[in-house]
Amino acid sequence: MTGARYWVELFQSQQRLGGGFLLNRRYVLTALHCLQGLTALDDRLDVVLEDGSRVDGQVCRRDKEADLALIMVLGTCDVRVSIPRAGVAHAGDAWHAPYRPARTEVHLRGEVDKGAAGYLCEGGAVIQALQLTAQQLLGDYSGYSGGPVVKGVPDDSDPVVVGILLEQAPDRAAADRASNVLFAATIGEAMRRFDHFEVEHLMEAVHPEGPSPSRGGQLEGRTIDAAAASAELWFQQIDDWAGRRILDPSQIAELKFAVAKTVIERQLGGETA
CATH class of the missing domain: 2.40.10.10 (Trypsin-like serine proteases)
Known part of the structure; x- marks a missing residue:
């Protein structure tokens, strides 16, 4: 990409x-x-x-x-944009923010101070959030809110989105400024908050004889390789349905994203719960 x-x-x-x-x-x-x-x-x-x-x-x-x-x-518009993978960030990872509020603004980048951890946000909920340090000392980062947090450096050819920028920590020595510490909700937190991406009913249709592989922590204790293999099986099944015209082509990418999200959530449930 x-x-x-x-x-x-x-x-x-x-x-x-x-x-x-x-x-x-x-x-x-x-x-x-x-x-x-x-x-x-x-x-x-x-x-x-x-x-x-x-x-x-x-x-x-x-x-x-x-x-x-x-x-x-809305509508039937076909948004032809490459969608990056979603993932998890850990302390010490590099990060960057490809979105900026204007072309005259700088790009943000820095290091993850703390991986997914409970954070009391201004809305009142305790969310799973990343604590980030920005290299750019701007004093005000508010225009960057809502943009993606991407693991790695800007030149990575395979970006992995790990969060969404929400808040900036105040500078305790200057009340009218923000420090260079930012907080971002994890992608896992966003997925838990919204139910638009559930695919359990599809998994039951493919495996009617047994329990859904997405339920009850079925991925707990498996290796990451096994979880990835499970996702690949689903990708193949979706491609097969598409080839048989069971699925509309516009649904394929969305379903594959939903499968990947479900596998990641179940595999990392212990870490992000």
């Missing part, structure tokens, strides 16, 4: 609301506080892709306590 074209900007009419990024070709994840500029009675907005093209969107879910929102891309 060339470029981080999965991030988006959100507008209503000509008013810029904030940033976000595509979880798949149908749903955009953003920070709820980025949508404060929405008119009270209208959840419709424009999703502006990295290349400047616009698609219609609508806010479909809000989680006020976790400061997260999910936006659905």
